[in-house]
Amino acid sequence: MMSSLDELLIERRSIRTYGPETPPEAWIEQMINLAAQAPSSGNTQPVRFIRVNSPEVKASLQRAMKSGREQFLQAAAGCSKPKNLRNWINAYYRFSAFMFQAPVLIAVGTVAPASGFSRRLAEAGVIEADKKRESDTDIAVGFALQSFILKGQELGLGSCILTAPLVFISRIEELLGVRDVEIKCFLTVGFPGETPRKPKKKGVADIYRQI
Numbered sequence: 468m469m470s471s472l473d474e475l476l477i478e479r480r481s482i483r484t485y486g487p488e489t490p491p492e493a494w495i496e497q498m499i500n501l502a503a504q505a506p507s508s509g510n511t512q513p514v515r516f517i518r519v520n521s522p523e524v525k526a527s528l529q530r531a532m533k534s535g536r537e538q539f540l541q542a543a544a545g546c547s548k549p550k551n552l553r554n555w556i557n558a559y560y561r562f563s564a565f566m567f568q569a570p571v572l573i574a575v576g577t578v579a580p581a582s583g584f585s586r587r588l589a590e591a592g593v594i595e596a597d598k599k600r601e602s603d604t605d606i607a608v609g610f611a612l613q614s615f616i617l618k619g620q621e622l623g624l625g626s627c628i629l630t631a632p633l634v635f636i637s638r639i640e641e642l643l644g645v646r647d648v649e650i651k652c653f654l655t656v657g658f659p660g661e662t663p664r665k666p667k668k669k670g671v672a673d674i675y676r677q678i
């Protein structure tokens with residue numbers, strides 16, 4: 468018997484095509500509220516959601532993405548297998564560009580935690596650098612995203628996490644006008660306009676071992 472949690476987790480798909488309606492703001496806030504309950508290292512709660520509504524900001528992101536693609540295509544022309552690389556660049560461009568058609572576009576990032584165990588040790592010179600900080604914040608982003616996405620799914624919304632745009636767009640924080648947040652990914656949300664087939668997933672024996 469599948470529980471409702473099992474069903475949400477198993478049936479969730481990344482949705483890249485959306486219906487025209489914009490989800491109610493109250494739903495987005497419910498999703499953000501659950502994201503805020505996620506665990507984080509030392510309860511630092513570093514994750515921030517920045518919804519991008521401004522057509523001007525979207526247009527500047529889109530311009531930056533296009534010029535990133537042009538630069539990559541030009542650089543790829545000088546490589547040993549230019550056609551392969553060109554296909555990859557164009558595929559990842561498609562995996563990025565749909566975000567501008569989504570009813571809701573959110574940039575997700577982290578703020579530097581004010582304190583934290585490894586930061587204190589690094590500041591005191593006990594350890595060299597604060598190596599743990601980056602992975603701690605990334606893990607916190609993953610948890611927050613999972614809660615956000617699953618609540619959306621329960622409400623009948625589809626979503627997709629995107630990191631490919633970060634490869635195309637440089638100085639993304641500057642374009643978004645955020646100083647204190649390091650952007651980790653984009654997130655699109657809307658009513659699903661497609662029912663993708665489930666991609667092959669590994670089984671327990673593939674990803675679990677006991678030592």
Ligand SMILES: Cc1cc2nc3c(=O)[nH]c(=O)nc-3n(C[C@H](O)[C@H](O)[C@H](O)COP(=O)(O)O)c2cc1C
Binds near residue numbers: 479482663666
């Ligand atoms: C960290 C991360 C980055 C991703 N980046 C992109 C992206 O840039 N563009 C995209 O279309 N999908 C992206 N995805 C979605 C994955 O392609 C998707 O999760 C994977 O193919 C499995 O499909 P499923 O989510 O339907 O199970 C990303 C997912 C994760 C977790």
